[in-house]
Amino acid sequence: MRWEDLFADLELQWEANEAAELASELADRSRREAGYLRMIDRMRPVVGYPTRLRVLGGQHAGESLHGTLAALGMDWLLLAEPGATEVLVPMRALLAVENLPVISAAPGHEGPLGAKLDLRYVLRGLVRDRSTCTLRFVDGTTLHGTPVRVGADFLEVAEHAVGEFARRGQIRSGWTLPLNALAYIRRIP
Template sequence: MRWEDLFADLELQWEANEAAELAAELADRSRREAAYLRLIDRLRPVVGHPARCRVLGGQRAPETLHGTLSALGVDWFLLAEPGATEVLVPMRSLLAVENLPVVSAQPGHEGPLAAKLDLRYVLRGLVRDRSVCTLLFVDGTSLHGTPVRVGADFLEVAEHAVGEFARRGRVRSGWTMPLDAIAYVRRVP
Protein backbone atom coordinates (compact mmCIF):
# COMPACT_ATOMS: atom_id res chain seq x y z
CA MET A 1 0.00 0.00 0.00
CA ARG A 2 1.31 3.39 -0.89
CA TRP A 3 1.27 6.35 1.45
CA GLU A 4 -0.92 8.32 -0.92
CA ASP A 5 -3.58 5.58 -0.89
CA LEU A 6 -3.52 5.44 2.91
CA PHE A 7 -3.91 9.21 3.20
CA ALA A 8 -6.68 9.26 0.58
CA ASP A 9 -8.53 6.51 2.45
CA LEU A 10 -8.16 8.35 5.78
CA GLU A 11 -9.38 11.57 4.17
CA LEU A 12 -12.48 9.83 2.76
CA GLN A 13 -13.22 8.34 6.18
CA TRP A 14 -12.80 11.77 7.79
CA GLU A 15 -15.17 13.42 5.26
CA ALA A 16 -17.77 10.67 5.70
CA ASN A 17 -17.60 11.06 9.47
CA GLU A 18 -17.95 14.86 9.20
CA ALA A 19 -20.96 14.51 6.87
CA ALA A 20 -22.65 12.06 9.27
CA GLU A 21 -22.08 14.39 12.23
CA LEU A 22 -23.46 17.36 10.27
CA ALA A 23 -26.55 15.37 9.22
CA ALA A 24 -27.18 14.31 12.83
CA GLU A 25 -26.74 17.91 14.05
CA LEU A 26 -29.16 19.24 11.41
CA ALA A 27 -31.77 16.61 12.27
CA ASP A 28 -31.44 17.40 15.98
CA ARG A 29 -31.67 21.15 15.32
CA SER A 30 -34.79 20.63 13.15
CA ARG A 31 -36.46 18.65 15.93
CA ARG A 32 -35.64 21.36 18.49
CA GLU A 33 -36.95 24.13 16.20
CA ALA A 34 -40.17 22.19 15.54
CA ALA A 35 -40.77 22.11 19.29
CA TYR A 36 -41.28 25.89 19.21
CA LEU A 37 -43.89 25.79 16.42
CA ARG A 38 -47.51 26.41 17.34
CA LEU A 39 -50.59 25.44 15.40
CA ILE A 40 -51.06 29.06 14.29
CA ASP A 41 -47.54 28.97 12.81
CA ARG A 42 -48.48 25.85 10.83
CA LEU A 43 -51.72 27.47 9.61
CA ARG A 44 -50.36 30.89 8.59
CA PRO A 45 -48.92 29.68 5.24
CA VAL A 46 -52.36 28.27 4.33
CA VAL A 47 -54.22 31.62 4.57
CA GLY A 48 -55.78 32.24 1.16
CA HIS A 49 -55.70 28.55 0.23
CA PRO A 50 -58.21 25.70 0.46
CA ALA A 51 -58.35 23.83 3.76
CA ARG A 52 -60.25 20.86 5.10
CA CYS A 53 -60.76 20.71 8.87
CA ARG A 54 -62.34 18.40 11.43
CA VAL A 55 -64.06 20.29 14.25
CA LEU A 56 -66.09 19.52 17.35
CA GLY A 57 -69.84 19.71 17.31
CA GLY A 58 -71.07 17.27 14.72
CA GLN A 59 -73.98 15.01 15.62
CA ARG A 60 -72.23 12.32 17.70
CA ALA A 61 -69.09 12.72 15.60
CA PRO A 62 -66.71 15.47 14.53
CA GLU A 63 -67.78 17.53 11.55
CA THR A 64 -65.65 18.19 8.47
CA LEU A 65 -65.57 21.75 7.12
CA HIS A 66 -63.89 22.78 3.89
CA GLY A 67 -63.28 26.06 2.16
CA THR A 68 -60.63 28.74 1.88
CA LEU A 69 -58.81 29.73 5.04
CA SER A 70 -59.45 33.46 4.72
CA ALA A 71 -58.27 34.85 8.08
CA LEU A 72 -56.43 33.69 11.17
CA GLY A 73 -56.21 35.03 14.70
CA VAL A 74 -54.48 33.88 17.85
CA ASP A 75 -57.41 31.72 18.95
CA TRP A 76 -59.65 31.46 15.85
CA PHE A 77 -59.72 31.04 12.10
CA LEU A 78 -62.21 32.00 9.40
CA LEU A 79 -63.14 29.57 6.67
CA ALA A 80 -64.88 30.87 3.52
CA GLU A 81 -67.07 28.02 2.36
CA PRO A 82 -68.35 27.54 -1.18
CA GLY A 83 -71.61 29.46 -1.56
CA ALA A 84 -70.48 32.67 0.18
CA THR A 85 -70.88 31.50 3.77
CA GLU A 86 -68.20 32.10 6.35
CA VAL A 87 -67.48 29.95 9.37
CA LEU A 88 -65.70 31.35 12.43
CA VAL A 89 -64.00 28.48 14.29
CA PRO A 90 -62.40 28.85 17.72
CA MET A 91 -59.03 27.04 17.76
CA ARG A 92 -60.15 24.98 20.76
CA SER A 93 -62.81 23.37 18.51
CA LEU A 94 -60.31 22.36 15.84
CA LEU A 95 -59.50 18.64 15.90
CA ALA A 96 -57.35 18.31 12.77
CA VAL A 97 -56.37 19.95 9.48
CA GLU A 98 -55.74 17.83 6.39
CA ASN A 99 -52.57 18.06 4.28
CA LEU A 100 -50.83 21.13 5.67
CA PRO A 101 -47.73 22.05 3.68
CA VAL A 102 -44.36 21.10 5.11
CA VAL A 103 -43.33 24.74 5.44
CA SER A 104 -44.35 26.69 8.56
CA ALA A 105 -44.32 30.38 9.42
CA GLN A 106 -41.74 31.67 11.87
CA PRO A 107 -42.96 31.20 15.46
CA GLY A 108 -44.26 34.34 17.13
CA HIS A 109 -44.23 36.57 14.03
CA GLU A 110 -47.94 37.36 13.90
CA GLY A 111 -47.31 40.86 15.24
CA PRO A 112 -48.74 42.80 18.18
CA LEU A 113 -51.98 43.77 16.40
CA ALA A 114 -52.84 40.19 15.48
CA ALA A 115 -52.28 39.14 19.08
CA LYS A 116 -55.07 41.53 20.14
CA LEU A 117 -57.53 40.24 17.53
CA ASP A 118 -58.85 37.37 19.61
CA LEU A 119 -62.16 35.53 19.30
CA ARG A 120 -64.01 38.14 21.38
CA TYR A 121 -62.86 40.89 19.02
CA VAL A 122 -64.22 39.03 15.98
CA LEU A 123 -67.50 38.24 17.76
CA ARG A 124 -67.88 41.95 18.59
CA GLY A 125 -67.68 42.59 14.84
CA LEU A 126 -70.66 40.25 14.35
CA VAL A 127 -72.55 42.16 17.05
CA ARG A 128 -71.68 45.52 15.46
CA ASP A 129 -72.82 44.31 12.01
CA ARG A 130 -75.96 42.67 13.47
CA SER A 131 -75.00 39.55 11.54
CA VAL A 132 -77.50 36.70 11.47
CA CYS A 133 -75.68 33.48 12.40
CA THR A 134 -76.12 29.84 13.16
CA LEU A 135 -74.06 28.75 16.15
CA LEU A 136 -73.07 25.12 16.57
CA PHE A 137 -72.27 24.05 20.10
CA VAL A 138 -69.69 21.47 21.13
CA ASP A 139 -72.52 19.06 22.03
CA GLY A 140 -73.83 19.11 18.44
CA THR A 141 -76.90 21.30 19.05
CA SER A 142 -77.38 24.59 17.22
CA LEU A 143 -78.97 28.00 17.67
CA HIS A 144 -80.04 30.47 14.99
CA GLY A 145 -80.01 34.15 15.85
CA THR A 146 -78.13 37.41 16.08
CA PRO A 147 -75.25 37.97 18.51
CA VAL A 148 -76.09 40.99 20.67
CA ARG A 149 -73.32 41.21 23.30
CA VAL A 150 -69.86 39.78 23.98
CA GLY A 151 -68.42 39.59 27.48
CA ALA A 152 -65.05 38.47 28.75
CA ASP A 153 -66.05 34.81 28.53
CA PHE A 154 -69.60 34.74 27.19
CA LEU A 155 -71.77 35.57 24.18
CA GLU A 156 -75.42 36.65 24.19
CA VAL A 157 -77.61 35.79 21.20
CA ALA A 158 -81.15 36.85 20.30
CA GLU A 159 -82.81 33.71 18.92
CA HIS A 160 -85.19 34.19 15.99
CA ALA A 161 -86.52 32.26 13.02
CA VAL A 162 -84.42 31.63 9.93
CA GLY A 163 -85.00 34.45 7.46
CA GLU A 164 -86.03 36.89 10.21
CA PHE A 165 -84.07 39.66 11.89
CA ALA A 166 -83.70 40.37 15.60
CA ARG A 167 -86.58 42.83 15.88
CA ARG A 168 -89.08 43.42 18.65
CA GLY A 169 -91.76 40.76 18.44
CA ARG A 170 -89.56 38.45 16.30
CA VAL A 171 -87.09 37.43 19.02
CA ARG A 172 -88.08 34.08 20.52
CA SER A 173 -85.59 34.07 23.34
CA GLY A 174 -82.28 35.46 24.55
CA TRP A 175 -79.43 33.04 25.17
CA THR A 176 -76.18 33.53 27.09
CA MET A 177 -73.47 30.97 26.52
CA PRO A 178 -69.85 30.53 27.57
CA LEU A 179 -67.43 31.05 24.67
CA ASP A 180 -66.03 27.58 25.39
CA ALA A 181 -69.40 26.04 24.45
CA ILE A 182 -69.21 27.32 20.86
CA ALA A 183 -67.88 24.86 18.27
CA TYR A 184 -68.26 27.37 15.43
CA VAL A 185 -70.32 30.31 14.15
CA ARG A 186 -71.60 30.26 10.59
CA ARG A 187 -72.59 33.68 9.24
CA VAL A 188 -75.81 33.47 7.23
CA PRO A 189 -75.48 35.30 3.89
Protein backbone atom coordinates (compact mmCIF):
# COMPACT_ATOMS: atom_id res chain seq x y z
CA MET A 1 0.00 0.00 0.00
CA ARG A 2 1.31 3.37 -0.84
CA TRP A 3 1.48 6.21 1.61
CA GLU A 4 -0.68 8.35 -0.61
CA ASP A 5 -3.46 5.73 -0.62
CA LEU A 6 -3.26 5.42 3.17
CA PHE A 7 -3.49 9.20 3.65
CA ALA A 8 -6.37 9.44 1.16
CA ASP A 9 -8.22 6.68 3.00
CA LEU A 10 -7.67 8.35 6.38
CA GLU A 11 -8.81 11.68 4.97
CA LEU A 12 -12.03 10.12 3.62
CA GLN A 13 -12.69 8.47 7.00
CA TRP A 14 -12.14 11.78 8.80
CA GLU A 15 -14.50 13.64 6.42
CA ALA A 16 -17.16 10.93 6.84
CA ASN A 17 -16.89 11.17 10.65
CA GLU A 18 -17.13 14.98 10.50
CA ALA A 19 -20.22 14.79 8.26
CA ALA A 20 -21.87 12.24 10.58
CA GLU A 21 -21.16 14.40 13.65
CA LEU A 22 -22.53 17.50 11.92
CA ALA A 23 -25.69 15.65 10.85
CA SER A 24 -26.16 14.36 14.39
CA GLU A 25 -25.64 17.83 15.86
CA LEU A 26 -28.12 19.40 13.41
CA ALA A 27 -30.76 16.75 14.17
CA ASP A 28 -30.26 17.24 17.92
CA ARG A 29 -30.47 21.03 17.56
CA SER A 30 -33.64 20.75 15.45
CA ARG A 31 -35.31 18.54 18.07
CA ARG A 32 -34.26 20.92 20.85
CA GLU A 33 -35.51 24.01 18.96
CA ALA A 34 -38.83 22.28 18.19
CA GLY A 35 -39.28 21.92 21.94
CA TYR A 36 -39.62 25.71 22.21
CA LEU A 37 -42.34 26.01 19.55
CA ARG A 38 -45.90 26.70 20.65
CA MET A 39 -49.10 26.03 18.77
CA ILE A 40 -49.41 29.70 17.80
CA ASP A 41 -45.89 29.58 16.34
CA ARG A 42 -46.96 26.62 14.19
CA MET A 43 -50.15 28.40 13.12
CA ARG A 44 -48.77 31.90 12.47
CA PRO A 45 -47.55 31.08 8.91
CA VAL A 46 -51.12 30.17 7.82
CA VAL A 47 -52.79 33.44 8.88
CA GLY A 48 -54.62 34.61 5.78
CA TYR A 49 -54.92 31.10 4.31
CA PRO A 50 -57.74 28.53 4.31
CA THR A 51 -57.56 25.96 7.06
CA ARG A 52 -59.67 23.35 8.83
CA LEU A 53 -59.90 22.94 12.59
CA ARG A 54 -61.27 20.40 15.04
CA VAL A 55 -62.66 22.03 18.18
CA LEU A 56 -64.49 21.03 21.33
CA GLY A 57 -68.25 21.33 21.34
CA GLY A 58 -69.30 18.72 18.85
CA GLN A 59 -71.67 15.89 19.62
CA HIS A 60 -68.92 13.28 19.58
CA ALA A 61 -65.17 13.85 19.60
CA GLY A 62 -65.25 17.40 18.26
CA GLU A 63 -66.55 19.66 15.56
CA SER A 64 -64.93 20.57 12.28
CA LEU A 65 -64.71 24.26 11.28
CA HIS A 66 -63.22 25.55 8.04
CA GLY A 67 -62.44 28.96 6.66
CA THR A 68 -59.59 31.43 6.47
CA LEU A 69 -57.46 31.92 9.55
CA ALA A 70 -58.03 35.67 9.92
CA ALA A 71 -56.16 36.47 13.14
CA LEU A 72 -54.27 34.78 15.93
CA GLY A 73 -53.69 35.84 19.52
CA MET A 74 -51.93 34.34 22.51
CA ASP A 75 -54.95 32.31 23.59
CA TRP A 76 -57.43 32.64 20.71
CA LEU A 77 -57.84 32.44 16.96
CA LEU A 78 -60.33 34.00 14.56
CA LEU A 79 -61.64 31.99 11.64
CA ALA A 80 -63.46 33.75 8.76
CA GLU A 81 -65.98 31.24 7.46
CA PRO A 82 -67.52 31.29 4.00
CA GLY A 83 -70.64 33.47 4.13
CA ALA A 84 -69.11 36.35 6.10
CA THR A 85 -69.38 34.81 9.57
CA GLU A 86 -66.49 34.91 12.01
CA VAL A 87 -65.72 32.33 14.65
CA LEU A 88 -63.65 33.16 17.73
CA VAL A 89 -62.04 30.01 19.14
CA PRO A 90 -60.22 29.93 22.49
CA MET A 91 -56.95 28.01 22.00
CA ARG A 92 -57.82 25.66 24.85
CA ALA A 93 -60.85 24.49 22.81
CA LEU A 94 -58.71 23.67 19.77
CA LEU A 95 -58.26 19.94 19.21
CA ALA A 96 -56.35 19.86 15.91
CA VAL A 97 -55.39 21.83 12.80
CA GLU A 98 -55.23 20.10 9.44
CA ASN A 99 -52.16 20.24 7.18
CA LEU A 100 -50.01 22.88 8.84
CA PRO A 101 -46.90 23.60 6.76
CA VAL A 102 -43.51 22.29 7.85
CA ILE A 103 -42.28 25.83 8.56
CA SER A 104 -43.06 27.60 11.82
CA ALA A 105 -42.75 31.16 12.98
CA ALA A 106 -39.98 31.92 15.46
CA PRO A 107 -41.15 31.55 19.07
CA GLY A 108 -42.16 34.71 20.89
CA HIS A 109 -42.49 37.01 17.88
CA GLU A 110 -45.99 38.25 18.67
CA GLY A 111 -44.51 41.34 20.32
CA PRO A 112 -45.58 43.06 23.53
CA LEU A 113 -48.89 44.28 22.08
CA GLY A 114 -49.79 40.83 20.77
CA ALA A 115 -49.12 39.33 24.18
CA LYS A 116 -51.67 41.74 25.73
CA LEU A 117 -54.43 40.97 23.23
CA ASP A 118 -55.81 37.98 25.09
CA LEU A 119 -59.25 36.38 24.79
CA ARG A 120 -60.80 38.77 27.31
CA TYR A 121 -59.61 41.76 25.26
CA VAL A 122 -61.27 40.36 22.12
CA LEU A 123 -64.46 39.57 24.04
CA ARG A 124 -64.57 43.16 25.30
CA GLY A 125 -64.60 44.20 21.63
CA LEU A 126 -67.74 42.08 21.13
CA VAL A 127 -69.32 43.75 24.15
CA ARG A 128 -68.39 47.22 22.91
CA ASP A 129 -69.82 46.49 19.44
CA ARG A 130 -72.95 44.88 20.93
CA SER A 131 -72.39 41.94 18.59
CA THR A 132 -75.06 39.29 18.31
CA CYS A 133 -73.46 35.85 18.69
CA THR A 134 -74.10 32.16 18.95
CA LEU A 135 -71.98 30.69 21.71
CA ARG A 136 -71.05 26.99 21.58
CA PHE A 137 -70.19 25.35 24.88
CA VAL A 138 -67.68 22.53 25.31
CA ASP A 139 -70.59 20.15 26.01
CA GLY A 140 -72.08 20.90 22.55
CA THR A 141 -74.99 23.09 23.66
CA THR A 142 -75.51 26.61 22.32
CA LEU A 143 -76.73 29.98 23.52
CA HIS A 144 -77.80 32.86 21.28
CA GLY A 145 -77.40 36.39 22.57
CA THR A 146 -75.26 39.45 23.04
CA PRO A 147 -72.21 39.53 25.32
CA VAL A 148 -72.69 42.34 27.84
CA ARG A 149 -69.76 42.09 30.27
CA VAL A 150 -66.38 40.36 30.54
CA GLY A 151 -64.71 39.56 33.83
CA ALA A 152 -61.39 37.97 34.69
CA ASP A 153 -62.72 34.47 34.05
CA PHE A 154 -66.36 34.88 33.03
CA LEU A 155 -68.62 36.30 30.33
CA GLU A 156 -72.14 37.63 30.82
CA VAL A 157 -74.58 37.21 27.93
CA ALA A 158 -78.08 38.62 27.37
CA GLU A 159 -80.03 35.77 25.75
CA HIS A 160 -82.52 36.74 23.04
CA ALA A 161 -84.11 35.31 19.92
CA VAL A 162 -82.16 35.05 16.66
CA GLY A 163 -82.70 38.22 14.66
CA GLU A 164 -83.57 40.30 17.72
CA PHE A 165 -81.38 42.77 19.59
CA ALA A 166 -80.57 42.87 23.30
CA ARG A 167 -83.38 45.28 24.21
CA ARG A 168 -85.30 45.30 27.46
CA GLY A 169 -88.39 43.59 26.05
CA GLN A 170 -86.46 41.09 23.92
CA ILE A 171 -84.07 39.65 26.54
CA ARG A 172 -85.16 36.19 27.69
CA SER A 173 -82.52 35.67 30.33
CA GLY A 174 -79.09 36.74 31.51
CA TRP A 175 -76.33 34.14 31.65
CA THR A 176 -72.96 34.22 33.39
CA LEU A 177 -70.58 31.59 32.10
CA PRO A 178 -66.98 30.69 32.88
CA LEU A 179 -64.64 31.34 29.95
CA ASN A 180 -63.49 27.72 30.22
CA ALA A 181 -66.99 26.61 29.18
CA LEU A 182 -66.66 28.22 25.73
CA ALA A 183 -65.79 26.09 22.70
CA TYR A 184 -66.27 29.01 20.28
CA ILE A 185 -68.30 32.11 19.55
CA ARG A 186 -69.78 32.68 16.10
CA ARG A 187 -70.48 36.35 15.42
CA ILE A 188 -73.67 36.88 13.44
CA PRO A 189 -73.24 39.49 10.67
